[in-house]
Amino acid sequence: MVIDRKARIIEVQDWDDYFLFRLESPEIARLSQPGQFIMIKVSETTNPLLRRPISLHNCTGREVEIFFQIAGKGTRLLSQKKAGDILDILGPLGRGFSIKNEFKGKEIFCVGGGRGIAPLYYLARELSAAGARPVIFYGGRTSADLPLKSRFEQADWEVKVSTDDGSLGFSGLVTSLVESELRHRTPTFLFACGPEAMMEKLAEICRKENLPAEFSLESIMGCGLGACWGCVKKIRRNGETKYLKICQDGPVFSRDEIVWQEKENG
Amino acid sequence: MVDLSVDLGFLKLKNPVLAASGTFGYGLEFKPFYDLELLGGFVVKGLYFNPREGNLPPRLIETPSGLINSIGLQGIGVEAFCREILPELAELDTAVIVNVCGEDEDEYARVAEYLSRFKGIAALELNISCPNVREGGRCPAQSSDATFRTVKKVKEVTPLPLITKLSPNVTDIVSIAIAAEEAGSEAISLVNTFLAMAVDIETRKPKLGNVIGGLSGPAIKPIALRMVFQVARAVKIPVIGIGGIFTAEDALEFMMVGASAIEVGTANFVDPDACLRIIQGMEKWAENHGIKNISEIIGSLKI
Known part of the structure; x- marks a missing residue:
């Protein structure tokens, strides 16, 4: 289940280029697992064009928290949001950590x-x-x-x-x-x-x-939904080594699955 | 009440909005967001005969109002598609169009022939224009002869209607469109992405693993619109407009210059329900302008 919702920013904390937002989003708080992420629309214009994938830092009751660093134009725009602003978020997405x-x-x-x-x-x-x-x-x-x-x-x-x-x-x-x-x-x-x-x-x-x-793993993502195949990583699984989608098959992968340094295609 | 349906001759669509190949997965990825039957149809991601790995990452780079991709048509192959995905798609009351790829003319024909054995496919979109699978971005859609031969060959093996998808990376797109029409293509869709690149000035390396990729998004819309305009005036078969369509207004522009339907691509990444928003926006525009049938606006450009 993926929710496309408006979420109000309740509180913003910042430390130089690091930011912690508390958001009101009861559905995502209820459905999410640690290690999952949300796609956030950072601009109402087409520049930057894509949403930004941001991992969930915490979920409690009706609220979720995100923690991020300014890494480029998109996260800079996100960092300029204030308490009371409404964010367009999509999530929870991906496969999180395995708690056994x-x-x-x-x-x-x-x-x-x-x-x-x-x-x-x-x-x-x-x-x-x-x-x-x-x-x-x-x-x-x-x-x-x-x-x-x-x-x-x-x-x-x-x-x-x-x-x-x-x-x-x-x-x-x-x-x-x-x-x-x-x-x-x-x-x-x-x-x-x-x-x-x-x-x-x-x-x-x-x-x-x-x-x-x-x-x-972290990656630039096109959609976050598994539709664009833009965020792949070489993964060894079931006797095969192939490109899997970080957004859908990950972002969490196990120790021996990840091909860290991929030198060549194929 | 506005009648949004459009008739391509070989295919009647409940509305002119199709989700574009490569931006809509195999369709089912978007099922959580809305009822797929609300769409005019969708074009599933390009299929080769066998599964395909695609290109070295990074595969995506954002540019102002644009996105360069070099996915390289990673996919599950036509057999797995027909076995695992198509049965569910075939149940849908909407046009399911399959994008057909090939390393050579024989493979296009092989994929098309295989797909023709199954029910539930409304048409094939012949992807002779992907810039990401051959060195230098070459593709059959860069030559009238190769376009003619590929369309002809596929026509011989399938009873399904063909929509030939053109590349904008050519000197004269009209001549390619005419070649596709002469070879028997039932429709033309255009444009695929524009060959593009980006450089990291610190490392002096290309930002894409594949060095060059294809640009899509609002940045290309005016050029795509001009090409659709030129092609629609030159061919008799229906034209499907593609290129940076993000809003109902964009879609209406393409229809006014002659597109009978449109495909929404990159916008699906930003808003999973982009197609739905565009359909609703077109309906509202038509209502406000007293238009009863959306097909009235096709080619209604006043010069």
Whole structure:
């Protein structure tokens, strides 16, 4: 079920180029799963033309939250919206993260890089509700890239942060932080969302540690509905390697399915 | 009450609005948004005989009021389509048109012949104009001879009406349209996308994985409109107008210059119910102008 609705912005929070919107959308709040996304119309004109795919950051009762970074013209326009404005949204879309029964009582690593942290709040909430213990890894280039740190900490989850420049938390890549934690911890599963280089490295670490994992991919999308075949990624599944749609077959794929560096066509 | 139906001769449409191939999936993707039977019809995504992988990503780049795509006709192939999708489409009371592709003339014929064995297909749209499947964007629609040969060959193997879809990437689109008509095509649809590209100035690389792609969207509408105008005056068979149609007003312009029906493409991505909005807008316009049959406006341009 996909809903095409107007949603009122209830509240806007901003940190430089990061934004958190709280929207009133009871249908999407009711139907959604962590890892799903919505397509947002950012302009009433034809420039920019397409909607923007934005992942769901949180869903409660009648409200959904989105967290995004200005990455171009479309997200810049979106960032200029104010509380009270009405957004045209389409969703919930895509296949989200798999929360399994056997996670109960187990430690689950959730790794977010930069704006990739967005879907992990909703995910961690659902993991907690399922009796699992999420451990949040939140990496950024500098401390300014970690605006949601306190939000995750307030939720009473273990939160580990890293910055490439050492301005906050562990100094270095978040992948190195995860790797060092894995020396003395044995989580049951790892979820991640962030830059592809980060996720590719995590996939490699997880394979070495025999740790199952899922990754959420980002892409430019034409429609978000599976109609245009514009947002594909090479995926190994059922003995075949072929282009699957990030919007419909993803955005979440499992550890060994994703062909990270595709060099050639065919 | 406005009569929105249009008669293409070989096919009567309940209204002039068709969803364009490549922008509407196999149709069923849009079922959650509205009753597909409200459409004049829809053209399902181009089919080769076998499944096809399509082009290296990135496949989409936005430009001002436009979209460049280089999908490369990824798809499930004609057999899977007829087995898994067509039975459901065949139940619909609307014109289901199938877009037919081929690596060569034989494959076009093979796909058309296979489709002809099934019920529920109103017409075939012959896609001789995709810019994304051969090097340099070449396609049969760039040559009158290749167009004539391809249409002729397909005509020989199928009783289904043919709509030949033309490329705008030619010096003289009228001569290509005439070649299609002479080969027996029942209708012409135009235009496919305009060859285009975009460059990332930091990496100095093309923004599309396939280097070049096809531009669609409001940016191309005035050029598409001019081409439909020229072709509609030159051929006797019906013309279906395509190119950046986003509103009822756009659709009406195409009909006034001679299109008997129109296809809505890129707009489906932005608003899944774009076709419906356009149908409603046309009806309202006709009401406001005291027009009882929408077909009255076809070719009604005053020069």
